Amino acid sequence: MEQTPIISNPAFRFTVGAVCVWFAATIAIVFALVVYNNKATANPAPIPTNDFVFASEFEVVGAHILPTSSNALLKLGGFYIPVKFSFDTDPDVSISSLEIGEITDVNGKSYNDFTNRQDHQAINSALVAYIKEGQ
DSSP states (O other): OOOOOTTTOTTSOOOHHHHHHHHHHHHHHHHHHHHHHHHHHHSOOOOOOSOOOOOOOOEEEEEEOOSSOEEEEEEETTEEEEEEEEEEOSSSOEEEEEEEOOEEETTOOEEOOOOOHHHHHHHHHHHHHHHHHHO
16 A cells, blocks of 8 residues: 555545635734724623612600700611711801711610711701701
């Protein structure tokens, strides 16, 4: 049995036209992958942040309003938040200082202060509305 080299083997004919077609197809696939990759990375997805803002609804359960300093108990969900505050009534009612006490749940278990700046603004708004309602 005579062996023929690969160049003269009729099963493997590498003509110039076949090589050009394979070369063009390879170039087209590489080009398509590069374009797709650039398009995918051109507008990356936004990175989510941990700044979750939820609307807190504070309810003033009770308050002892004095001319200089006052105490109040606010309820947020299942938590009671005692606060000491002072307010001004010159042009309009505004809270000048706010001190948050020991936060407890409805069963009396203590929690660390978990309020943030938005909560403090909501507490101030709830206290102002309570003071205006009482005037």
